[in-house]
Amino acid sequence: MREAGRRGPDEQAVLVAAGLAHLAVSALGTALGTVRGLLRRSDATELAAQAEQDLAARGRLVLDRYAAAPPPHLEVLARHALAARERTGDDV
16 A cells, blocks of 8 residues: 555546545535425425526626627727827828
8 A cells, every 4th residue: 555645546546536536525415405495485486487587698798798709809900000190180
């Protein structure tokens, strides 16, 4: 048996994977307990509708943030140059 501080990479990987699995199971158990508690509420239908609206709003934000193509780089530079020219009054 090896000393506690000297583990091989395989043993270390197994320990990390086991720790992650335990964390996932713990989080899932907590989430299921929360869901069970929410289902007992009298306003569960309204709560579910609000959660759906919140998720749709988050989805819209994510799509707006990541799906939209950024403006072309040269177009941005041209707009900055035009704005600077207008500030200084150059006609060139």
